[in-house]
Amino acid sequence: MSTKLTVKSAAGDYPVSVGFNIVDEALKTYFDNSSAPACFLFVDENVWKHHQPKLKQIFDEIGLPYRSFIIPEGEKSKSIKQWQVAVNFLLKNGVRRNTPLVAVGGGITGDLSGFAASSALRGIPLIHVPTTVLAMVDSSIGGKTGINHETGKNLIGAFYQPEMVVADTQFLQTLPRKEWINGLSEILKYGAISNSDIFEMSELFFEEDLRQVDQQELIKLIELCMGVKVDIVQKDEFEGGVRAFLNFGHTFAHALEKAADFDQISHGEAVFLGMLAAIDLSNRVGFSIDDRSIRTFRPLYNFGVSSDSLNRDRLIEYMKSDKKMVNEHIRFILLKGWQHPVLRTVKDETQIADSWLAALKEL
Numbered sequence: 001m002s003t004k005l006t007v008k009s010a011a012g013d014y015p016v017s018v019g020f021n022i023v024d025e026a027l028k029t030y031f032d033n034s035s036a037p038a039c040f041l042f043v044d045e046n047v048w049k050h051h052q053p054k055l056k057q058i059f060d061e062i063g064l065p066y067r068s069f070i071i072p073e074g075e076k077s078k079s080i081k082q083w084q085v086a087v088n089f090l091l092k093n094g095v096r097r098n099t100p101l102v103a104v105g106g107g108i109t110g111d112l113s114g115f116a117a118s119s120a121l122r123g124i125p126l127i128h129v130p131t132t133v134l135a136m137v138d139s140s141i142g143g144k145t146g147i148n149h150e151t152g153k154n155l156i157g158a159f160y161q162p163e164m165v166v167a168d169t170q171f172l173q174t175l176p177r178k179e180w181i182n183g184l185s186e187i188l189k190y191g192a193i194s195n196s197d198i199f200e201m202s203e204l205f206f207e208e209d210l211r212q213v214d215q216q217e218l219i220k221l222i223e224l225c226m227g228v229k230v231d232i233v234q235k236d237e238f239e240g241g242v243r244a245f246l247n248f249g250h251t252f253a254h255a256l257e258k259a260a261d262f263d264q265i266s267h268g269e270a271v272f273l274g275m276l277a278a279i280d281l282s283n284r285v286g287f288s289i290d291d292r293s294i295r296t297f298r299p300l301y302n303f304g305v306s307s308d309s310l311n312r313d314r315l316i317e318y319m320k321s322d323k324k325m326v327n328e329h330i331r332f333i334l335l336k337g338w339q340h341p342v343l344r345t346v347k348d349e350t351q352i353a354d355s356w357l358a359a360l361k362e363l
Ligand code: GLY
Pocket: 138, 139, 141, 142, 144, 243, 246, 247
């Protein structure tokens, strides 16, 4: 089973597909129809450990010269230093304007590789092969690429659309449970902002061994989420309006990640808590949201950080260094109702602090 969507973007349309065991054919077809002289394979170190023989076989069969660049796991790879190493690798290995970069990995690999592809020679073709749930449903689609800066997350980057996104669920067979749950948060986000069916369909995440989940149901869920994302980024490619809804929970989450030094809490865990905080804040500003649809999934999360170990006093300050400030006030995506996100500037910092307290009780 495999399904294909098309994303329309200013830089051109590109296909997004999801299925089981589809990556070989998708890449071979792409390269059969391209005049690429060579290619670069940028791959996450864990994916490389598990799938090196398969990836080598695919690229050997494509028959073009290729060089592989391994990206260390962890948010620390989204750094200026690692971006420099990546671009250096491309330039010192003869990259040309028509040499594609194939990024195989999760969100960190995709964001770093995408930014390297956007900046080397002012842009080389980029193909995303997302290997985590999070990257499949969210980060590989829509062209956001970037790295972190000491003042905050994703503060350096570019909108740079790929030529193709191929999500092969076979890669999820070697994905640790924690990473599946990391991706679940972005799935629940789509449930909150766009389609309530997603909550029920996400119950498959309660399966004890996630490698055993029904592939058809999983692919259907991923495709549905991809569809929401495609729809939103087509309406607002450069985040002047509705694309900001995809940041539901993220203003809290980014500050939490920073307070936890980017390594004690994963992005997805932070987004889960961020969504609870955003729902709490929605209620404080006068909306009325019952958080049960999301809270049901709370038992699946195993937060490895205690709230005492976080720099809690700095959380609001960190939010202010995120990109979502207007006239010194923080802007949030809140819920006016389920599947009714709204953009709100909240001036009363006591309300924000109280919502933080409510969310941090979960730790
Ligand atoms: N991950 C949010 C966006 O792509 O806009």
